[in-house]
Amino acid sequence: MCKRLLTAASAVFVILAAACGDANSSSDTTEKTIFAMDTAITFKGGREDSQKAAELISELDELFDRYSEDSEIYAINHRQNMELSEDTKRIIASSAELSEKYGSDVNIFSGDITDCWNISSGNPRVPSDEEIEEALRSCNNSSFSLEAMSFADENGSIDLGSVAKGYALDRVHEELGEDSYYIVSSGSSVLLNGNKPDGERFTVAVRDPETGGTLGTVRTDACFVSTSGGYERYFELDGKRYSHIFDLNTGCPSETDLISVTVICGSGIESDFLSTLIYLGGTARLGEYLYSEEFSVIAVTEDKEIYLSEDVDFELTEDSYEIKELSDE
Amino acid sequence: MNKGYHFVSLKELLIISGVLIVSAAAIVIPELVSGDAEIAVIQCGDSVITADLSQSGEFTLEECGSTVFEISDGKIRIKESVCPDKICERTGFIGSAGQSIICVPERISVTVTSGSDKSDSADAVVG
Numbered sequence: 001m002c003k004r005l006l007t008a009a010s011a012v013f014v015i016l017a018a019a020c021g022d023a024n025s026s027s028d029t030t031e032k033t034i035f036a037m038d039t040a041i042t043f044k045g046g047r048e049d050s051q052k053a054a055e056l057i058s059e060l061d062e063l064f065d066r067y068s069e070d071s072e073i074y075a076i077n078h079r080q081n082m083e084l085s086e087d088t089k090r091i092i093a094s095s096a097e098l099s100e101k102y103g104s105d106v107n108i109f110s111g112d113i114t115d116c117w118n119i120s121s122g123n124p125r126v127p128s129d130e131e132i133e134e135a136l137r138s139c140n141n142s143s144f145s146l147e148a149m150s151f152a153d154e155n156g157s158i159d160l161g162s163v164a165k166g167y168a169l170d171r172v173h174e175e176l177g178e179d180s181y182y183i184v185s186s187g188s189s190v191l192l193n194g195n196k197p198d199g200e201r202f203t204v205a206v207r208d209p210e211t212g213g214t215l216g217t218v219r220t221d222a223c224f225v226s227t228s229g230g231y232e233r234y235f236e237l238d239g240k241r242y243s244h245i246f247d248l249n250t251g252c253p254s255e256t257d258l259i260s261v262t263v264i265c266g267s268g269i270e271s272d273f274l275s276t277l278i279y280l281g282g283t284a285r286l287g288e289y290l291y292s293e294e295f296s297v298i299a300v301t302e303d304k305e306i307y308l309s310e311d312v313d314f315e316l317t318e319d320s321y322e323i324k325e326l327s328d329e
Numbered sequence: 330m331n332k333g334y335h336f337v338s339l340k341e342l343l344i345i346s347g348v349l350i351v352s353a354a355a356i357v358i359p360e361l362v363s364g365d366a367e368i369a370v371i372q373c374g375d376s377v378i379t380a381d382l383s384q385s386g387e388f389t390l391e392e393c394g395s396t397v398f399e400i401s402d403g404k405i406r407i408k409e410s411v412c413p414d415k416i417c418e419r420t421g422f423i424g425s426a427g428q429s430i431i432c433v434p435e436r437i438s439v440t441v442t443s444g445s446d447k448s449d450s451a452d453a454v455v456g
Contacts, residue, residue: 196452
């Protein structure tokens with residue numbers, strides 16, 4: 001009887017489990033999280049789309065991770081001969097183009113600078129002036145040839161940190177197309193596509209750099225959104241806090257008066273690149289970007305002031321901040 | 330054979346009904362209880378665990394190695410992690426829907442979601 005009972009009981013469980021599973025998948029959309037590109041990436045959308053996006057991003061991560069010996073960027077940085085994938089060639093060429101167009105304060109040939117601060121090891125140190133100068137030279141006068149896709153001498157290395165997630169979102173968008181509804185979120189960069197099931201516009205919460213809570217929300221149509229800030233990832237040396245975003249003019253961690261910059265536009269790699277560039281430029285250079293017709297900006301200063309592009313539909317939810325207009329000083 | 334039509338004895342029937350009721354309760358009650366309360370979805374590698382943020386206390390999860398979580402005052406944090414960079418510990422307490430803590434080295438993500446399906450919660454959080 002015991003055996004029969006067990007069988008009956010397991011049947012009950014199976015039925016319940018199946019019912020339960022059905023309840024959870026009542027719609028076609030699913031949520032899925034993977035760990036790649038040094039962060040957690042969440043997909044919302046159709047099951048098949050989410051699976052495709054997850055695979056694509058994992059593949060790109062394997063190509064772009066300069067600390068992984070099997071990656072193509074590692075091969076380039078260590079002067080190994082390797083047949084490069086289209087994606088590696090494209091991200092390098094697009095990044096170089098963006099540096100040319102908007103300014104080389106964000107530059108993928110800056111790997112030697114982060115390396116000489118020893119950040120990735122978890123044991124950061126302040127490098128000597130000579131080390132910084134050498135790293136700066138390899139970055140600002142890089143011997144990298146876009147035709148050969150290689151460095152001509154032994155100085156310099158590539159770090160795709162400022163563009164990899166944005167590029168990955170562009171590729172997901174290419175792969176999944178314009179029509180279906182999906183959201184890919186990597187923490188600092190988000191891709192929103194299609195029409196929401198409830199027909200509303202998308203709402204993106206911008207994180208409060210001080211508390212980690214919500215600073216305010218942006219309403220948008222399908223687009224790419226990226227945020228840069230020095231607040232979450234930093235390292236401490238002798239009691240001083242250093243940003244993980246580097247100033248390529250000084251070779252030191254940036255000391256901008258902005259604490260968070262969000263860029264909204266039609267390209268993932270551009271929003272990723274521009275949020276870092278504008279963040280580095282500080283309020284002094286904000287006027288060059290705030291009025292652009294190609295992208296929209298939300299910039300937050302250390303004095304808790306917020307500057308917005310005119311076309312941003314932003315609602316402030318955190319009272320301790322204040323929305324300001326840029327003065328013509 | 331005269332008792333052949335008793336596929337299930339009374340005793341068995343009672344036990345099975347018991348199992349049914351308990352299982353159904355296990356599915357329905359959390360939904361009722363959670364109401365407006367926030368829950369945290371903790372993902373460790375491929376395992377997904379949910380935690381009720383109204384239950385204060387410290388805990389570790391088998392799936393998440395020796396990471397220590399703490400729930401207090403409706404908020405959750407990673408109190409101790411063996412990861413090298415401690416970004417997750419520095420994130421501190423989170424308690425509003427959409428907020429998250431990420432520990433990349435240990436492959437852990439903690440996301441607060443609203444128990445009730447609030448339509449005003451954001452589609453994504455950036456920053």
